[in-house]
Amino acid sequence: MENLDQLYEAILKGNRPLAIETTKLAIEQKVDIRTIIDNYMSKAMDEIGHRFENGKAFVPELLMSARAMKGAMELLQPFLANSDVPRAGTVVIGTVKGDLHDIGKNLVAAMLEGSGFEVINIGVDIPSGKFVSSVVEHQANILCLSALLTTTMNYMKDVIRALEEAGIRNKVKIMIGGAPISSTFATEIGADGYSSNANAAVALARQLLAS
Amino acid sequence: MNSIPVAYSEVEVLPEEILKDIGYGNTAPESDVLDVINNIMELLRRKVKPRYFFAVLEGYFEGATISIGGQLLETGAVITRLLERSTSFAVFAATAGHEFEQILPPNKTSDDMLTAYLLDIAGTLLVEKVGDYMEKQLEALLPEMPHTNRFSPGYCGWHLTEQRKIFDLLGQNPCGIGLSDVCLMTPIKSISGIIGIGSNVQTGQYACCYCEMETCYKRKK
Numbered sequence: 430m431e432n433l434d435q436l437y438e439a440i441l442k443g444n445r446p447l448a449i450e451t452t453k454l455a456i457e458q459k460v461d462i463r464t465i466i467d468n469y470m471s472k473a474m475d476e477i478g479h480r481f482e483n484g485k486a487f488v489p490e491l492l493m494s495a496r497a498m499k500g501a502m503e504l505l506q507p508f509l510a511n512s513d514v515p516r517a518g519t520v521v522i523g524t525v526k527g528d529l530h531d532i533g534k535n536l537v538a539a540m541l542e543g544s545g546f547e548v549i550n551i552g553v554d555i556p557s558g559k560f561v562s563s564v565v566e567h568q569a570n571i572l573c574l575s576a577l578l579t580t581t582m583n584y585m586k587d588v589i590r591a592l593e594e595a596g597i598r599n600k601v602k603i604m605i606g607g608a609p610i611s612s613t614f615a616t617e618i619g620a621d622g623y624s625s626n627a628n629a630a631v632a633l634a635r636q637l638l639a640s
Numbered sequence: 641m642n643s644i645p646v647a648y649s650e651v652e653v654l655p656e657e658i659l660k661d662i663g664y665g666n667t668a669p670e671s672d673v674l675d676v677i678n679n680i681m682e683l684l685r686r687k688v689k690p691r692y693f694f695a696v697l698e699g700y701f702e703g704a705t706i707s708i709g710g711q712l713l714e715t716g717a718v719i720t721r722l723l724e725r726s727t728s729f730a731v732f733a734a735t736a737g738h739e740f741e742q743i744l745p746p747n748k749t750s751d752d753m754l755t756a757y758l759l760d761i762a763g764t765l766l767v768e769k770v771g772d773y774m775e776k777q778l779e780a781l782l783p784e785m786p787h788t789n790r791f792s793p794g795y796c797g798w799h800l801t802e803q804r805k806i807f808d809l810l811g812q813n814p815c816g817i818g819l820s821d822v823c824l825m826t827p828i829k830s831i832s833g834i835i836g837i838g839s840n841v842q843t844g845q846y847a848c849c850y851c852e853m854e855t856c857y858k859r860k861k
Contacts, residue, residue, distance in 0.1 A: 443670060487662050489673040492754045527822035532760040539753045580800050580822040 433460065433469050436501065440473035443493020445500045452501040462505055462512045466545070474498055474544055481628045488536065491628055495543025502545065517545035518638050521563045522573035523555040525584040530577035533607060536627040537573060544631045546571075557584075557591035564592070564601050571634055574620075576607040586618040602637040604630065642693040643815040644777075651690055651769040653762050655681060661761050676755055680762055683743050690766060691815040692734035692774040696782070696837065699729045706834075711805040713834070716797030723788055726836030730778050730787070731806055733814040734770040736763045736829035763829035771831055778835065788841050792833035793823070806832045 432451060439447035455465050477494040480486035509516070522538050524531055531553045538550045549567050551559060564572055572592070576582040585605055592598040603620045615623035621637055624630040655677045659669060699708035704720050706713045708729050715723065723729075740763055745752040771790055778787060794800040803823045807814065810832075818826045825832065 443672065484663070485667060487664060487667070487669070488757060489662065489669060489676075489754055492757060493670065493672060496753070527820065527824065529820075529824060529826065529828060532757060535753055536757060578800060578822060578824060579794060581824075 433465070436465070437469045437473045440470055440494055440497045440501065441476055443490060443497050445493075445497040448497040448501040449504065452504045456504060456508070462508050463514045465505065466502075466514055470498055470501060471545070478628045478631065488627070492536070492539055495539045498543040498545075499539075502543075516547070518570040518634065519547045519549070519567055520571045520573060520634065521549045521551060521560065521567055521569040522575070523551040523560060523563075524553040524575045524577075525581055525588060526554055526556045527584060528576050528578055528581040529553045530575070530607070533577070533627075534573070534575040537575070537606065537624070537630045540627040540631050541573075541634060544635075546631075546634065557588045560588050561591050561595045561597070564597060565595070569601055570638055571602045571604060573604045573606070573630070575605070576610065579609050582607065582609050582614065583618075585620065589619050602634075604633055604637065606630065641813055641816060642695075642811045643691045644693055646690045646692060646770055646773055648685060648688055648690065651766060651773050653681070653684060653765045653769065657765055658758060658761050661765060673754070673758075676758055680755070680758055684740075684762060684766070687743050688740045688766070689737045690735065690740075690770045691737055692732065692770050692777075693810060693814045694730045694732035694774060694778060694835075695810060696728055696730050696778075697809065699726065708834070709809050711809055713802060713805055714799070715791065715802070715834075716799075718796045719791045719798050722842060723791065723834075723836040724842065725838050725840040726788065727838040730835040730837060731809045731833075732771075732774060732790070732835065733806070733810055733817055733830065733832040734767060734774055735815045735817050735825075735827050735831075736766045736770065738816060738827055740766070740829055741827045767829045767831055775835070778837075782837065785837055786839065786841050786843050788836035788843060790831070790833050790835050792831055803832060806834070 433455060436448060436451040439451055474494060477486055477491060481491055520541050522534055524534050538548045542548045549563060551563050560572060574585045574588055576585060589603060604622045604624060605615050605620045606624050610623055612623040622633045624633045658677055697709045699706050704717060706715055706720065706723065708731065744759055745756050791798065793802040793806065800823045803819060807819050817830045
C-alpha cells in the first residue's frame with residue numbers, strides 16, 4: 430500500500446479522521462497488521478514522544494496523537510486476537526482515596542491507551558480494596574496510582590499493603606505519580622517506579638514489563 | 641456565606657496565557673489546539689462566576705507560630721520568616737467557582753482529554769487571577785499599607801491540614817468552597833491562605849528558593 434506514510438503523518442500530527450481513514454484502507458488492502466502497527470503507528474507515537482522530550486511538542490500534541498492512535502487501533506482490535514502482535518499490557522489506573530484530582534491520571538491513561546496498552550481507568554477517590562479487586566478482575570500487569578495532596582499520597586502505601594495481603598503484589602508492577610510524589614517516595618513505599626509526566630509514564634510502563 | 645463575586649471580565653484568562661503555561665514559546669500549536677482554546681474562552685466568558693473573600697484580622701507571632709483570631713497557625717519556618725513584622729493578616733479564599741466545574745467534560749476519556757487538559761490549565765490561571773484581583777481590593781481597602789505575597793497551606797512547609805484553621809477563621813464554606821477530611825477544597829480550582837500586612841513587611845519575597853518541595857509542579861516550570 431502506497432499511502433501508509435500518510436498514517437504515520439496522521440498520527441504524528443494528531444489527525445484522527447485521516448488516521449482512521451488510512452487504517453481502514455490498509456485493512457481493506459490486507460496489509461499485515463504487525464507492519465501497520467510497528468512500522469507506522471508506533472513509530473509515529475515514538476516520534477511525538479521524542480519531540481515532547483526535546484521541547485518541540487507539548488502535552489496537547491501528545492494527546493492529539495494518542496487520540497488518533499487510539500482511533501486507528503480500535504479498527505485493528507478485531508484482528509489482533511489472531512495475530513502475532515504482542516500486546517503492550519493491561520493497566521489499572523486510579524486516584525487514591527480522599528483525592529479527587531484526575532487530570533494527570535487521565536493524561537497518563539490517554540497516553541498509555543494511545544501506546545497500545547489496555548487501560549482500565551477506575552476514577553478518583555478509590556479505596557485500596559477497589560484497586561485490588563480491579564487488578565484481579567482485569568489481570569492487570571501494571572497498577573498506576575495518582576495523588577495530588579500531601580494528605581493523600583501516603584494512602585499509596587495502604588494500597589501496596591492491601592496488594593501484599595491479597596497475595597498479588599508480585600503479580601503486578603506499581604507506578605505512582607502526582608505533584609508531591611518523587612522517586613524517593615516511590616522507593617520508600619515499595620512502588621516499582623515513579624513518573625513525572627505522561628510521556629515518561631509510557632516509557633516506564635514498557636520498561637517495567639520488559640524487566 | 642462569606643463571598644464576593646468578581647466579574648469575569650476583571651479576571652479573564654487569555655489564550656496566550658494558556659499557551660505560555662503549557663510551554664509554547666517559539667513553537668506554534670496545531671490549529672486544533674487553538675480552536676479548542678477559543679471554544680474554552682467563550683465557555684468561560686458565558687458560564688463562570690469566580691468569587692473571593694478575605695477578612696483582615698489582628699495577629700501576633702508566638703515563636704514559630706502565628707496567632708490569628710484565636711487560631712494558632714503553624715506556618716512553618718520559611719513562611720513565618722517571610723511574614724515577619726506583619727501586624728495584621730488578610731485571611732482569604734478564592735475560587736473559579738462551581739460553575740467552572742460544571743463546564744468540565746463529563747467523561748474525561750481520551751476523546752475529550754484535550755479540552756479537559758486545556759480547561760484545567762485555564763482554571764488554575766483563573767483562580768490565581770482571582771487571587772491577584774483580591775489583592776488589589778485589599779490594597780484599595782488599606783491604601784499605602786504594604787503587604788506580603790499570598791501564602792497557602794500545602795506549600796513551603798505549611799502543612800495542608802492547617803487549611804482547616806483558615807476555614808474556621810473565614811466561616812464555613814467561604815465562597816461556597818467545601819473542605820474534605822483530607823483538606824481537599826471543592827471546587828478544586830480554589831485557593832486559600834493568608835497575606836501579611838504591616839508597614840515594615842517584606843514584599844515580593846516568595847520564590848522556589850524558599851521552598852523545600854522539590855517535586856512541586858510550579859517548580860518544574
